[in-house]
Structures are given as structure tokens and as C-alpha cells.
Amino acid sequence: VRTPAENAQLALLLEVAGTPKPGNVDREREYPDLRFEHFLAGAVGARSGLERAAAGDPVGESFRRAVEGMSDQTGGNTHFGALLLVTPLVRAAVDDDTGGERDTDRGLTPADAEGVVAGTTVDDAAAFFRAFEHVDVAVDEPPAGMEPLDVRQGAAAVPALRERGLTLADVMERSADRDGIAAEYSRGFPRTFRAAEEIAARSGPVTDRAAAVFLGLLASTVDTFVVTQHDAETAAEVRRRAAAALEGEESPEALAAEFVDRGINPGTTADIVAGGLFVALERGLVV
Amino acid sequence: VRTPAENAQLALLLEVAGTPKPGNVDREREYPDLRFEHFLAGAVGARSGLERAAAGDPVGESFRRAVEGMSDQTGGNTHFGALLLVTPLVRAAVDDDTGGERDTDRGLTPADAEGVVAGTTVDDAAAFFRAFEHVDVAVDEPPAGMEPLDVRQGAAAVPALRERGLTLADVMERSADRDGIAAEYSRGFPRTFRAAEEIAARSGPVTDRAAAVFLGLLASTVDTFVVTQHDAETAAEVRRRAAAALEGEESPEALAAEFVDRGINPGTTADIVAGGLFVALERGLVV
Numbered sequence: 001v002r003t004p005a006e007n008a009q010l011a012l013l014l015e016v017a018g019t020p021k022p023g024n025v026d027r028e029r030e031y032p033d034l035r036f037e038h039f040l041a042g043a044v045g046a047r048s049g050l051e052r053a054a055a056g057d058p059v060g061e062s063f064r065r066a067v068e069g070m071s072d073q074t075g076g077n078t079h080f081g082a083l084l085l086v087t088p089l090v091r092a093a094v095d096d097d098t099g100g101e102r103d104t105d106r107g108l109t110p111a112d113a114e115g116v117v118a119g120t121t122v123d124d125a126a127a128f129f130r131a132f133e134h135v136d137v138a139v140d141e142p143p144a145g146m147e148p149l150d151v152r153q154g155a156a157a158v159p160a161l162r163e164r165g166l167t168l169a170d171v172m173e174r175s176a177d178r179d180g181i182a183a184e185y186s187r188g189f190p191r192t193f194r195a196a197e198e199i200a201a202r203s204g205p206v207t208d209r210a211a212a213v214f215l216g217l218l219a220s221t222v223d224t225f226v227v228t229q230h231d232a233e234t235a236a237e238v239r240r241r242a243a244a245a246l247e248g249e250e251s252p253e254a255l256a257a258e259f260v261d262r263g264i265n266p267g268t269t270a271d272i273v274a275g276g277l278f279v280a281l282e283r284g285l286v287v
Numbered sequence: 288v289r290t291p292a293e294n295a296q297l298a299l300l301l302e303v304a305g306t307p308k309p310g311n312v313d314r315e316r317e318y319p320d321l322r323f324e325h326f327l328a329g330a331v332g333a334r335s336g337l338e339r340a341a342a343g344d345p346v347g348e349s350f351r352r353a354v355e356g357m358s359d360q361t362g363g364n365t366h367f368g369a370l371l372l373v374t375p376l377v378r379a380a381v382d383d384d385t386g387g388e389r390d391t392d393r394g395l396t397p398a399d400a401e402g403v404v405a406g407t408t409v410d411d412a413a414a415f416f417r418a419f420e421h422v423d424v425a426v427d428e429p430p431a432g433m434e435p436l437d438v439r440q441g442a443a444a445v446p447a448l449r450e451r452g453l454t455l456a457d458v459m460e461r462s463a464d465r466d467g468i469a470a471e472y473s474r475g476f477p478r479t480f481r482a483a484e485e486i487a488a489r490s491g492p493v494t495d496r497a498a499a500v501f502l503g504l505l506a507s508t509v510d511t512f513v514v515t516q517h518d519a520e521t522a523a524e525v526r527r528r529a530a531a532a533l534e535g536e537e538s539p540e541a542l543a544a545e546f547v548d549r550g551i552n553p554g555t556t557a558d559i560v561a562g563g564l565f566v567a568l569e570r571g572l573v574v
Contacts, residue, residue, distance in 0.1 A: 002359060006331050013300070013327040017314075027304075027314045027323065036314065037494050040300040041574045044293050047334070072289060073574050207324050287328045287360050 004093040004282065005050040008086045011277035012043040012079055014287070015270060018210035020252045022218065022242060023226075023259030023266050027207070031260065038075025045069035046083055053090045059116060060124030060168055063087040064131040071134040080137050081181050081225070081271035084128075085192065086278050088116040088185070093282045107283030110188040117185050120168035126158045128168055140178065140228050149174075180224040180268035184275070191217065195276025199285065206277070206287050214273045215252060218242035223266035230264065238266060291380040291569065292337040295373045298564035299330040299366055301574070302557060305497035307539045309505065309529060310513075310546030311557050314494070318547065325362025332356035333370055340377045346403060347411030347455055350374040351418040358422040367424050368468050368512070368558035371415075372479065373565050375403040375472070380569050394570030397475040404472050407455035413445045415455055427515050433461065467511040467555035471562070478504065482563025486572065493564070493574050501560045502539060505529035510553035517551065525553060 002010065016039040019026040030036050049066025053059060066083045092112035132139075133154035142150045148160035149171070161171075172185035184192055195213050202209040219242040226235040238259070244250045259265075281287075289297065303326040306313040317323050336353025340346060353370045379399035419426075420441035429437045435447035436458070448458075459472035471479055482500050489496040506529040513522040525546070531537040546552075568574075 002332065006334075010328055010331045013331065014324060017323055017327060035492055035494075036304055037301060037492060037574055040304060041297055044297045044300065045289065047293075205322055205324060207322075287324055 002281070003051075003054060004090045005047060005054045007093075007281040008050045008090050008278050009043055009047045010287070011086065011274050011281060012046065012082055013040070014206055014210055014277050015082065015274040016040075016043075018207040018214060018273070020256040021211050021214045021270065022245065022252060022255040023238070023264045024214075024270050025265075026211070026256075029256055029260050031263075034075045034078075038073045039078045041073035042070040042075070042078030045072045046079055049083070050087065050090055053087050054094050056094070058124055058127065059088050059091055059120055060127030062091075064127040064134075067131040068134045077135045077137050079274075080131070080135060081267055082274040084181050085184060085189075085271050085275040088120075089113055089189070089192070089275060089278055089282075092116045108279050110190070110193050113189045113192075117169050117172070122162055122165060122167055124168035125161050125166050125171045126155075128171065129153070129157050129161065130155050138225065138229050143174075143178075146174065178224060178227070180221075181271055184272070189275070191221070191272045192275035193279060195272055196279035196283065199276055199280040200283065206285065210273050210277060213276065214269060215242055215246055217272055218266055218269045219246045221269075223269045225267035225269075226264060234264060238264060289568070290338075290341060291377045292334060292341045294380075294568040295337045295377050295565050296330055296334045297574070298373065298561050298568060299333065299369055300327070301493055301497055301564050302369065302561040303327075303330075305494040305501060305560070307543040308498050308501045308557065309532065309539060309542040310525070310551045310553050311501075312552075313498070313543075316543055316547050318550075321362045321365075325360045326365045328360035329357040329362070329365030332359045333366055336370070337374065337377055340374050341381050343381070345411055345414065346375050346378055346407055347414030349378075351414040351421075354418040355421045364422045364424050366561075367418070367422060368554055369561040371468050372471060372476075372558050372562040375407075376400055376476070376479070376562060376565055376569075379403045395566050397477070397480050400476045400479075404456045404459070409449055409452060409454055411455035412448050412453050412458045413442075415458065416440070416444050416448065417442045425512065425516050427465065430461075430465075436461075465511060465514070467508070468558055470511075471559070476562070478508070478559050479562035480566060482559055483566035483570065486563055486567040487570065493572065497560050497564060500563065501556060502529055502533055504559055505553055505556045506533045508556075510556045512554035512556075513551060521551060525551060 017027050019028045025034055046066040046069050048069055049062050052065055053062035063083055067080055070079050093108050129151060132151050139151055149157055172182040175182035176186040198213045199209050222235045222239050226238050241250055245252045245255050304314045306315045312321055333353040333356050335356055336349050339352055340349035350370055354367055357366050380395050419438050426438055436444055459469040462469035463473040485500045486496045509522045509526050513525050532539045532542050
């Protein structure tokens with residue numbers, strides 16, 4: 001039986017191997033400077049941080065270490081969002097193990113994950129800010145009044161964070177309406193667990209299931225990473241055209257080629273699929 | 288800087304991601320029951336055994352644990368040969384670390400690797416035999432007089448091994464003329480280190496370099512796994528046609544499709560590429 005850290009690493013690898021995933025790097029599509037091999041190296045480097053989370057280290061610092069390890073490749077940001085989503089889930093999977101063998105029948109629940117988020121501290125938030133120093137992450141301007149907590153400052157924002165006494169849960173709450181990963185933290189990981197259920201309910205190769213669930217998620221909700229990298233209009237177009245592809249009105253392969261050409265990279269949706277794969281693996285999905 | 292165990296895991300992943308690699312599972316080709324995702328899961332499961340080798344556990348037992356972890360997926364044997372090749376190299380990379388930071392300039396040498404092989408014991412050989420109990424590996428009938436040491440017996444062969452006092456180096460020596468991995472153990476890993484040099488000398492994406500070096504190796508020497516799975520004639524044809532592909536007389540893509548159709552799977556050549564990738568990464572290859 002794989003450990004939670006092993007399942008998390010496998011989830012990252014299965015996610016990027018699914019194809020076609022319109023706009024994202026996958027097994028058959030890559031950007032000249034952000035290639036499939038960078039995602040492989042990112043997943044290799046992330047594992048030791050994920051193992052810290054499983055061993056009981058604080059979620060924030062484990063996440064920071066995972067990002068540090070992930071960054072030891074030249075493609076840039078490969079898994080920041082996926083690791084932010086998966087790290088508390090790894091911890092929840094371990095907390096869920098009440099002695100002896102893991103209960104893969106019952107598996108990880110949203111309540112387990114919410115418990116981990118609720119238990120985060122100001123130190124976890126500080127480590128989250130420090131993680132931004134390891135790699136360039138595309139983020140928006142902070143909302144009015146939140147400038148002292150602009151994540152782009154990295155560790156320089158930590159004093160403001162401590163002064164306000166904000167935990168990682170608090171920081172996520174404040175971004176939940178404009179960031180898809182923060183929304184998962186704040187609302188009990190609804191899309192992650194739904195993705196896990198859909199992956200488990202489908203049949204066939206796991207990477208094909210992941211790609212199908214990706215397209216469904218992309219068609220159902222605007223990708224916040226596309227909003228950040230481009231604008232709300234582009235994100236709305238992505239959602240609409242993914243829905244058309246889902247209905248068979250567009251070819252997913254052609255859509256994938258076009259989005260890559262235009263540099264449209266629905267990263268948050270990919271992160272949710274990675275989280276869903278992790279939950280499904282913890283609940284006994286066979287590879 | 289990645290650890291030797293991380294580099295070994297990354298080498299396994301980069302190897303399978305290279306395409307086209309006539310006959311082998313790669314990023315674009317798979318068999319219905321042996322898929323790309325099985326190789327991802329195999330590499331995830333192998334890592335803890337590779338970490339044991341890096342931590343100083345005996346080579347044989349570390350290899351057995353890596354195979355045990357690798358086998359926790361439903362595709363069957365994904366990395367037996369690659370792990371057999373890479374495990375002593377991981378140990379050599381650690382022994383090479385004389386305190387403090389690794390000397391990636393000088394890097395791992397054939398002499399380091401030969402030293403590890405020379406130091407193997409009867410216990411290492413016993414663990415090697417036990418590793419065959421975790422997964423079905425295609426192997427030939429043993430040569431005359433070697434029946435008591437048929438690896439297919441697994442642990443049942445260990446008493447005969449102890450009686451004869453054979454180390455892992457001795458066992459490999461006895462198979463060196465018919466098994467490409469055993470030949471590497473017995474001859475100072477010549478093809479592995481040559482592959483590492485070629486990978487480092489090329490430019491472009493690492494997975495493309497790996498695929499190119501694979502084709503060159505396949506064209507230069509008969510793949511012993513093809514001999515075992517099929518026969519000497521098929522293996523000779525594979526070598527000849529890989530050479531034609533290398534000369535531009537055949538399309539590598541068409542050759543890949545045909546070999547997959549015919550179930551021709553030059554696994555030993557892939558193992559050598561994985562070993563070469565590991566050595567290249569240890570010597571500073573950037574991903």
C-alpha cells in the first residue's frame with residue numbers, strides 16, 4: 001500500500017500525464033520553456049516536503065519545503081497550486097489513520113480536510129508567504145486594504161501577517177472569491193472531492209479519466225489562474241469552449257492546440273484534478 | 288540539489304517519457320495492460336528502496352525493497368532491470384560524496400560503480416533472488432549446471448547460493464554473456480557511462496536526448512530482453528532496423544508502432560538509458 005506522500009506524488013504525475021487537457025502541459029503538449037520533463041522533476045523534488053506533512057510537520061512549512069524542492073528545475077512554477085491543495089489533504093489522510101492500517105474503504109473525507117485547515121496557525125501562514133520566494137507565481141494585485149499582505153513580498157509580509165494574527169485559514173478565506181485553491185480551503189474542498197468521485201466512477205486508464213474530469217471541471221467553472229494570467233473575458237471564453245468540447249461541438253485536441261498557442265494555461269483546474277486524484281488514490285483507486 | 292535517490296527516481300521518469308523509443312512504452316505509446324501510468328506508479332513505489340541504498344543499506348536488500356515498492360501497481364514489471372542497474376550506482380554516488388556537498392563536477396565514475404559491485408556479498412545475492420518473488424520477470428532457462436540457481440525459484444534458490452558462497456557480483460558474472468544488465472555489472476558499466484556522456488553531449492529537451500540515445504544503443508547492440516522474450520533472430524532484426532532508422536532509412540515513429548504491435552519490447556536498452564540518465568544527472572545534467 002502506498003503512503004499518503006507516495007499517493008500525493010503519484011497524483012501530481014498522473015495529472016500531468018492526462019491528455020488532452022486544453023491549454024495545459026500534458027504528455028503530448030508542452031511549451032518550449034515549460035516542458036513535460038519539468039513537471040516530472042517538480043514532482044520528484046516535491047516529495048520530501050509532502051513526506052514532512054505526512055510525518056506531522058506543520059502544514060505551512062511542509063508546503064514551503066515541497067515548493068522549494070519542486071523549484072529545483074528550470075521550467076519555473078510547475079506545482080505551486082497543486083501542492084497548496086494537496087499538502088493539507090496529505091495531513092488529513094494521516095490524521096485519518098487511527099492506528100494500524102489505513103482505512104481505505106472509508107477513506108479521506110471533506111471533514112478530515114476541513115479539520116486540518118481549521119487547525120492552521122499564523123506560522124503556517126508565514127511559511128506560505130515564504131514559499132513565494134522559491135518560484136515566480138502569477139498572482140493578482142491584492143484587494144484594497146490588503147497591500148501589506150501582498151504575497152509577492154514573500155517573507156517581507158510576515159510582520160504584517162503576525163500583527164494581524166492571521167492563520168493560513170484566514171489568509172485563504174480572504175482570497176476565496178478570486179482564487180480557486182483558496183476557495184477549496186474555505187469551503188470544504190468541494191470541487192476536489194467531486195473530482196475524486198468522478199475519477200473513481202469512470203473506468204479505463206486513470207490518465208484518461210483525469211483528462212475527462214479536467215474538461216468537465218473546465219466547462220463548469222471559470223479558471224481563476226486564467227483570470228490572473230489573462231482576464232475575465234478570456235477565462236469566460238475558456239469555460240464556454242470547454243463546454244462546447246464536452247458537448248462534441250469542438251475537438252478537445254484542436255482546443256488544446258489552440259490554447260497552448262495562445263498561452264492559455266488553466267492551471268487551477270489542473271490543480272483541482274491533482275487533488276481529486278490524490279483523494280481517489282487514498283480511497284483505493286487502483287493504478 | 289537533488290539527492291542521489293531523487294536523481295534515480297527522476298531518471299526512471301525521464302526514461303519512460305522519451306519518445307519515440309521503438310517497442311517500449313513511452314509517452315505516446317502503451318500496451319493495453321502495461322501503460323504509461325504503471326511506469327509512473329512504479330517509479331513512485333521504487334523510491335523508498337533507492338533511499339535505503341543511499342542511506343547505506345546493503346545493495347541487494349535495497350534493490351529488493353525498490354522492486355517490492357515498484358510492484359505496487361497492476362501493470363507488472365516496469366523497472367526490474369532499471370533498478371538492478373541503478374541501485375549500485377546510487378550507492379556509488381553516495382560513497383563518492385566525501386563529506387559536504389557532492390562533487391558534481393567530477394561526478395560518478397565507472398571505478399566508483401565497480402567498487403560497489405566488488406563489495407557485494409552473498410546476502411546481496413540472496414536479496415536479488417528474493418526480489419523475483421515480487422513480480423513476474425521474463426528470464427531464460429538457466430545454463431547447464433546452474434539449475435539450482437534458477438532465479439525463477441526466488442528465495443528457494445538461496446540455500447544453493449549460500450552453499451556455493453556466491454556474491455551478487457559472482458551471480459552477475461555468470462550471466463554476463465546473455466544478460467545486458469549483468470554485463471554492465473561485470474564490465475564496469477561501459478554502456479551506461481557511454482549513454483551518460485551522449486546524453487550530456489546532446490542539446491535540447493532531456494527526454495528527446497534520451498530517445499535519441501535509446502535508438503543509437505538499440506542500433507549498436509542486440510537487446511538481451513528481446514532475445515529472452517522472443518529469440519535471437521528477432522533481436523537481430525530489431526538491431527538492424529534500429530540502425531536503418533538511425534540512418535534515416537526507416538521512420539522511428541513507424542518502427543515504434545510496428546514493434547509495439549508485435550509486442551517487441553527492448554527493455555534492456557531502456558534500462559541502460561535510465562542508468563545513463565542517472566549518471567548524467569549526478570554529473571550535473573540540468574532539467
